[in-house]
Amino acid sequence: xxxxxxxxxxxxxxxxxxxxxxxxxxxxxxxxxxxxxxxxxxxxxxxxxxxxxxxxxxxxxxxxxxxxxxxxxxxxxxxxxxxxxxxxxxxxxxxxxxxxxxxxxxxxxxxxxxxxxxx
Amino acid sequence: xxxxxxxxxxxxxxxxxxxxxxxxxxxxxxxxxxxxxxxxxxxxxxxxxxxxxxxxxxxxxxxxxxxxxxxxxxxxxxxxxxxxxxxxxxxxxxxxxxxxxxxxxxxxxxxxxxx
Numbered sequence: 001x002x003x004x005x006x007x008x009x010x011x012x013x014x015x016x017x018x019x020x021x022x023x024x025x026x027x028x029x030x031x032x033x034x035x036x037x038x039x040x041x042x043x044x045x046x047x048x049x050x051x052x053x054x055x056x057x058x059x060x061x062x063x064x065x066x067x068x069x070x071x072x073x074x075x076x077x078x079x080x081x082x083x084x085x086x087x088x089x090x091x092x093x094x095x096x097x098x099x100x101x102x103x104x105x106x107x108x109x110x111x112x113x114x115x116x117x118x119x
Numbered sequence: 120x121x122x123x124x125x126x127x128x129x130x131x132x133x134x135x136x137x138x139x140x141x142x143x144x145x146x147x148x149x150x151x152x153x154x155x156x157x158x159x160x161x162x163x164x165x166x167x168x169x170x171x172x173x174x175x176x177x178x179x180x181x182x183x184x185x186x187x188x189x190x191x192x193x194x195x196x197x198x199x200x201x202x203x204x205x206x207x208x209x210x211x212x213x214x215x216x217x218x219x220x221x222x223x224x225x226x227x228x229x230x231x232x233x234x
Contacts, residue, residue, distance in 0.1 A: 041226060113160070113162050
């Protein structure tokens with residue numbers, strides 16, 4: 001009955017490889033996110049999808065490509081992995097409440113994280 | 120450019136006492152503030168939030184205070200329990216057209232509640 005689940009929890013891979021991290025939420029939320037926590041413990045947003053549409057795309061190398069097949073899933077594909085990509089990646093979801101042209105914010109629920117180590 | 124700052128990397132409190140965690144922000148567009156708790160090898164867990172139209176929100180042992188003029192918020196935990204030992208992250212967001220909730224996080228404060 002996990003709300004936001006991501007797989008795998010640990011991923012060790014060599015430089016240059018391509019890898020994917022999967023995320024699924026069963027909360028019925030319409031917005032999903034990817035956050036990255038680097039070695040200094042900063043948690044920063046990478047992407048956000050609302051109803052399968054990309055709405056937030058921070059300054060992230062285009063080697064990172066999110067894909068949302070439906071509202072409940074947001075996968076992260078990373079091409080040509082580099083040492084600096086080593087971090088913990090968190091998937092999250094939230095429910096937006098529309099008020100006219102803007103959306104009221106609600107809390108985001110996070111997955112348990114995927115620790116990616118590039119060697 | 121750290122828009123949300125938690126200047127205390129760690130805090131140690133005795134069981135039963137009050138824990139006060141502080142957070143400062145610089146972006147005046149932020150209108151929604153949250154506190155998350157994080158245990159090792161787990162994702163952040165939502166604790167409590169406050170909208171900018173309020174100055175206080177309470178939920179059981181947890182109370183969040185917002186001082187907009189000072190751009191400061193704090194989380195009070197009373198009484199503190201050993202199970203509260205974790206890293207606490209402050210986060211803030213601004214309303215966005217088109218949906219979404221871009222949270223800007225602080226760097227976290229490690230709380231240790233001692234017996």
